[in-house]
Amino acid sequence: MKKVLIIGGGLAGCYAAVRLQATCDVTIVTKGGREESNSMLAQGGIAAALDPGDSPAAHEADTLKAGVYHNRKKAVAQLVTVGPQLVRELLQAGMPFDRQPDGTLSFGLEGAHRHRRILHADGDRTGAALTRFVQGRLQTVTWVTHTEALALVQADGECRGVVVRQVPDGQPQVLAADAVVLATGGLGNLYDFTTNDHTVTGDGIALAARAGVALQDMAFVQFHPTLLALHGRCYGLITEAIRGAGAVLVDECHTPIMANVPQKDLAPRDVVARHLTAWQAQGHQLFLDISAVANFPEHFPGVTANLDRHHVPFRRDHLIPIQPGAHFMMGGVQADLAGQTSLPRLFAIGEVACNGVHGANRLASNSLLDCLVSAAKAADAIAKLPARTPEPGQTLPQVTLGPGHLPALATLQQRAWRELGVERTPVQLQDFLQWLGQFDYREINPAALTTAALTVANLCLCSELIATQALAQPSLGAHYLKEDADESSFITPKA
Numbered sequence: 457m458k459k460v461l462i463i464g465g466g467l468a469g470c471y472a473a474v475r476l477q478a479t480c481d482v483t484i485v486t487k488g489g490r491e492e493s494n495s496m497l498a499q500g501g502i503a504a505a506l507d508p509g510d511s512p513a514a515h516e517a518d519t520l521k522a523g524v525y526h527n528r529k530k531a532v533a534q535l536v537t538v539g540p541q542l543v544r545e546l547l548q549a550g551m552p553f554d555r556q557p558d559g560t561l562s563f564g565l566e567g568a569h570r571h572r573r574i575l576h577a578d579g580d581r582t583g584a585a586l587t588r589f590v591q592g593r594l595q596t597v598t599w600v601t602h603t604e605a606l607a608l609v610q611a612d613g614e615c616r617g618v619v620v621r622q623v624p625d626g627q628p629q630v631l632a633a634d635a636v637v638l639a640t641g642g643l644g645n646l647y648d649f650t651t652n653d654h655t656v657t658g659d660g661i662a663l664a665a666r667a668g669v670a671l672q673d674m675a676f677v678q679f680h681p682t683l684l685a686l687h688g689r690c691y692g693l694i695t696e697a698i699r700g701a702g703a704v705l706v707d708e709c710h711t712p713i714m715a716n717v718p719q720k721d722l723a724p725r726d727v728v729a730r731h732l733t734a735w736q737a738q739g740h741q742l743f744l745d746i747s748a749v750a751n752f753p754e755h756f757p758g759v760t761a762n763l764d765r766h767h768v769p770f771r772r773d774h775l776i777p778i779q780p781g782a783h784f785m786m787g788g789v790q791a792d793l794a795g796q797t798s799l800p801r802l803f804a805i806g807e808v809a810c811n812g813v814h815g816a817n818r819l820a821s822n823s824l825l826d827c828l829v830s831a832a833k834a835a836d837a838i839a840k841l842p843a844r845t846p847e848p849g850q851t852l853p854q855v856t857l858g859p860g861h862l863p864a865l866a867t868l869q870q871r872a873w874r875e876l877g878v879e880r881t882p883v884q885l886q887d888f889l890q891w892l893g894q895f896d897y898r899e900i901n902p903a904a905l906t907t908a909a910l911t912v913a914n915l916c917l918c919s920e921l922i923a924t925q926a927l928a929q930p931s932l933g934a935h936y937l938k939e940d941a942d943e944s945s946f947i948t949p950k951a
């Protein structure tokens with residue numbers, strides 16, 4: 457039986473495993489536990505053109521427009537046509553997407569969608585409901601949890617496996633495989649304001665980059681407009697579905713911030729995030745006014761629990777304090793429509809991959825759909841691969857673990873937010889790269905670093921790739937390059 461190693465236990469990794477388990481010997485390796493992934497945190501749902509008034513062509517048009525036509529058209533066509541088939545299969549298998557009182561599927565709305573086409577499950581806890589449902593279908597798959605990937609193993613121009621070790625201090629070990637699938641998510645923890653799970657630290661991108669695998673579109677990081685913001689810190693996502701249900705972005709004077717922008721509060725995310733950032737830079741506070749949303753706690757139980765946990769008096773004043781933060785990486789490991797990377801037998805699926813589906817700015821709720829589609833397509837390609845005879849796993853020589861000459865994680869995150877954030881300037885990007893140049897994160901032996909140091913080294917490498925591409929890439933979608941002399945943002949906030 458072919459051996460397949462999947463690195464990452466979120467929706468993409470688990471769905472690929474489900475589709476491969478009958479024909480392959482599948483192992484999922486995760487740095488955390490089974491419940492630690494961005495998929496588990498996803499609040500907004502899964503977009504699929506299943507409503508009779510909707511069509512894949514309309515979904516395709518919205519995806520391309522939000523992505524500023526930087527998308528790969530074939531990848532978008534695959535997403536909007538294969539996606540609904542896979543969602544139908546999940547429905548038939550019993551996936552409990554939310555329904556109307558009459559039993560029909562309930563479709564929500566989010567930014568830049570022209571139709572209500574977002575399916576949710578368990579209100580705003582769609583990612584957890586869907587990922588657990590898919591995990592519940594795993595039968596013969598081996599889980600290796602709390603284990604990090606250190607390096608890809610290559611021979612004869614192919615990927616032959618992965619060097620892994622248990623966190624925090626296991627011995628490095630080679631796991632050989634006929635195919636390796638990167639499903640590690642993005643790099644949200646490069647920033648101090650992020651919606652991402654703490655385990656999402658650019659590991660897959662760094663693994664690929666160190667192995668010379670091609671990357672693409674690294675300048676395009678999506679900043680979500682609404683993270684819960686309290687005392688200068690962020691405490692998770694406030695889903696865009698709340699704006700889809702009628703909430704409005706306002707400042708401390710209740711001025712509707714998006715009133716003069718086309719599509720208003722439901723403009724594409726990059727537009728809203730920049731507009732809010734410009735407003736905030738003028739000294740305003742930012743809030744989501746939920747007074748128009750009926751039965752808020754019932755429709756948004758996950759957000760309600762988070763607000764209650766942090767004692768936010770939203771029931772009294774109907775305001776949620778928010779600010780933009782890092783959410784999703786459009787760029788990543790270059791992959792074709794079947795997830796094949798530039799290294800034979802290495803696949804990339806879900807957020808770690810850049811298959812071109814999201815363009816310069818991902819359309820809301822397309823990521824869970826892409827997890828399913830990219831995983832299914834990679835599974836089909838892996839099923840067709842000829843088997844190799846994998847070498848037996850071997851233990852690598854022991855090395856002395858050290859911290860390396862690296863910045864403190866908090867310092868890196870603060871600089872990344874300032875210099876690689878919603879707005880960037882050429883001078884800031886150059887300053888960032890010059891500062892980064894003093895650290896040792898490139899020519900390193902990952903096995904010689906502690907887990908904490910390797911995390912920082914991986915994020916340093918990702919940040920270099922973002923800054924370098926951002927300098928070369930004119931403004932587009934989520935990447936906004938402001939002229940250094942330009943004091944004000946290109947969007948002038950209007951009351």
Ligand code: SIN
Pocket residue numbers: 498499500501693694695696697819820821822823
């Ligand atoms: C949200 O719920 O606002 C996020 C959904 C997404 O990123 O697709």
